[in-house]
Amino acid sequence: MALIEISDLHKHYACGDETVQALQGVSLAIDAGEFISIMGQSGSGKSTLLSILGGMNHPTSGKVAVDGTDIYTLGDEGRADFRAQNFGFVFQSFHLIPYLTAQENVMLPLTIAPMKSDEKREAARNALSRVGLGAKCDRLPNQLSGGEQERVAIARAIVNRPHILFADEPTGNLDSKNSDEVMALFRELNGGGQTIVMVTHNPENCHYADRGIILRDGAVV
Amino acid sequence: MKLHTISLNNLRRRKAKMAFLTIGLLVGIATIVTLVTLTESMSNDIAHKMDEFGANILITPKSEDLSMTYGGISLGRVSFDQKEIHEADLAKVREIKNSRNILSVSPKVLGGVKLQEKDVLLVGVNFAEELKMKQWWRIFGDTPAGDDEILLGSTTADTLHLSPGDTVDVAGRRLKVAGVLEQTGSQDDSLVFAPLKRAQQLLGKEGRITLVEVAALCAGCPIGDMVVQIAEKLPDAKVSAIQQVVESRLKTLDQFKRFSYGVAGVVFFIGSLIVFVTMMGSVNERTTEIGVFRAIGFRKSHIMRIILLEAALVSLLAGLLGYATGMGAAKLALPFMTESKNAALVWDTLVASGSIGLAVAVGLLASLYPALHASRMDPTEALRAL
Incomplete structure (x- = not known):
């Protein structure tokens, strides 16, 4: 059984008097340990697909099953718990919390986990070490470069050992050198068995993925 | 790290905004403390004077x-x-x-x-x-x-x-x-x-x-x-x-009391509005942040706890400072408000606990809607991921 199974997924938005068909009957299966890249032009529905896969955006119709659980049959809070236990997110603009240090940012997902403070700190340090920032635990986000902030965001996404790591345009705000480093890091994480679903508009990033899915006008091409 | 770490760090980071919030509530509390204490002290002074009026x-x-x-x-x-x-x-x-x-x-x-x-x-x-x-x-x-x-x-x-x-x-x-x-x-x-x-x-x-x-x-x-x-x-x-002597004085005091409570009410209402507007503004400013919290699995109650804890801490500080400021102002104003040069300031523990309790209660109440608003934010919209 695939880790993620989506079938006949539709998502419509009301935009004034018009209805925008963001997704039109998307069906997919993603196995555990796969590194998937979702590509498409702006407005193709790739970010919508990612947000639905990530349990944050209720589809108009269709089913999203993660490890056998139809996540949209769970309530709001049930999906929040599911996200906390199974998903990690890397956002395009990093979205680090400006008043928390790198280590505290990484510890965020563990804030609500039933762990001792020492264990949380240890897990955060390990995650930061994995992304090569073990020496910058106490820096605030504004004391880090763009590439370093992205790494902190990745460390935050993997600190709770999620089943699936979702990344939305992870190199969108990085120069080519940092982009390559971040993609290499994703590859390395995937090599360790991490399932990754990445949305990108950069074709070069697809080379790092096992499989590429191209969306056009809300449908898989 | 616990949820309160997030609240405390946010307060430390946004000092200016939190200072504004604290001052807004502080002024309200200080006004109430000043007026209530002045009224009590004046009542005491009049009671003392009445002792001297005789039977x-x-x-x-x-x-x-x-x-x-x-x-x-x-x-x-x-x-x-x-x-x-x-x-x-x-x-x-x-x-x-x-x-x-x-x-x-x-x-x-x-x-x-x-x-x-x-x-x-x-x-x-x-x-x-x-x-x-x-x-x-x-x-x-x-x-x-x-x-x-x-x-x-x-x-x-x-x-x-x-x-x-x-x-x-x-x-x-x-x-x-x-x-x-x-x-x-x-x-x-x-x-x-x-x-x-x-x-x-x-x-x-x-x-x-x-x-x-x-x-x-x-x-x-x-x-x-x-x-x-x-x-x-x-x-x-x-x-x-034989009430005519004291009645006129008590009537004057009663009018002052009503006036005081009226002014205190207005000032306090404004203080509450300041808390509400500031907390609402703070929540809206932190839309992305709240979106991140929700995306990584924070429940609505976690978001509310973060916002309300911040409000409670600021309100507590405003209550303590407001009480101290109010008592200071009452001490300065008392000689001008009473005929006795040595009228004593009333230190009432009920006013102390009441003002601090009121500050926290109003801070929490005025922040309840912003906290609810924050907790109901759609993580997708909050992150503008679409």
């Missing part, structure tokens, strides 16, 4: 005749054949329900006597009780200590050319003038005061009392109730309240 309940024999007055109050006709209050009845006054409000009970026996061929009104009093009640009395010489010592009103002393140390015959008994009252501007100036027992003896009224003045002196004393209670204990006496 405010008068007990006289029931009588159809109204021929003699004392202090502007009709006493009923005083004569030898008139029915009078018995001294034994005095103890009953102390047995009323509100007896703890009674400062002093001052029995008096009145009667006309000849002094150096002149008619004067002799008043038998219990000097200890009388002095407690008439704190404005200033005496040249000494307060009568023995049974054969008397105190003269200033006009009496002038008319009879008597001064402290002189002796005088009253109804066949030689009495010593222990002291003379400084002019009071009241009927006391024309009286002769003698110890109660001696006056009763000289007037032939042993064991009897002409009138009793009761001082029930505090701002909130239920004078009306006490009058009824005394009347029940002494059915043969007429009990009346």
Whole structure:
């Protein structure tokens, strides 16, 4: 059984008097340990697909099953718990919390986990070490470069050992050198068995993925 | 790391905004504390002043005749054949329900006597009780200590050319003038005061009392109730309240209280609005942040706890500082608001705990909607991921 199974997924938005068909009957299966890249032009529905896969955006119709659980049959809070236990997110603009240090940012997902403070700190340090920032635990986000902030965001996404790591345009705000480093890091994480679903508009990033899915006008091409 | 770490770090990071929020609430709390404390202190000051006004309940024999007055109050006709209050009845006054409000009970026996061929009104009093009640009395010489010592009103002393140390015959008994009252501007100036027992003896009224003045002196004393209670204990006496002096002052204070509470209410409402607007602004500013929290699995209750904890901490600080500022302002303003130069500031623990509790309650209430709003944010919209 695939880790993620989506079938006949539709998502419509009301935009004034018009209805925008963001997704039109998307069906997919993603196995555990796969590194998937979702590509498409702006407005193709790739970010919508990612947000639905990530349990944050209720589809108009269709089913999203993660490890056998139809996540949209769970309530709001049930999906929040599911996200906390199974998903990690890397956002395009990093979205680090400006008043928390790198280590505290990484510890965020563990804030609500039933762990001792020492264990949380240890897990955060390990995650930061994995992304090569073990020496910058106490820096605030504004004391880090763009590439370093992205790494902190990745460390935050993997600190709770999620089943699936979702990344939305992870190199969108990085120069080519940092982009390559971040993609290499994703590859390395995937090599360790991490399932990754990445949305990108950069074709070069697809080379790092096992499989590429191209969306056009809300449908898989 | 716990949820409160997020709240504390946010407060530390956004110092200016939090300072604005704290000041907004602080001003409201300080205004309330100042006005409430001023009102309480002024009430206390007035209560203290009322102690100096003397009696405010008068007990006289029931009588159809109204021929003699004392202090502007009709006493009923005083004569030898008139029915009078018995001294034994005095103890009953102390047995009323509100007896703890009674400062002093001052029995008096009145009667006309000849002094150096002149008619004067002799008043038998219990000097200890009388002095407690008439704190404005200033005496040249000494307060009568023995049974054969008397105190003269200033006009009496002038008319009879008597001064402290002189002796005088009253109804066949030689009495010593222990002291003379400084002019009071009241009927006391024309009286002769003698110890109660001696006056009763000289007037032939042993064991009897002409009138009793009761001082029930505090701002909130239920004078009306006490009058009824005394009347029940002494059915043969007429009990009346002397309230006009204090009532005008209490009325003024009551108006000030209403004004204070009105102003405090308005200022506090503005403070609450400031908290609401600032917290709402803060929540809207943190849309992305809240979106991240929700995306990584924070529940709605977690978001609410973060926002409300911040509000509680700021409100607590505002409450503490507001109380201190309010008390400081009250201390500065009190001398200008009272007639007494040494009016005491009332340090009320209820005001302290109440103001801090109120600050936290209002801070939390005003932040409830912003917190709910934050918790209901759609993580996708919050992240603008679409």
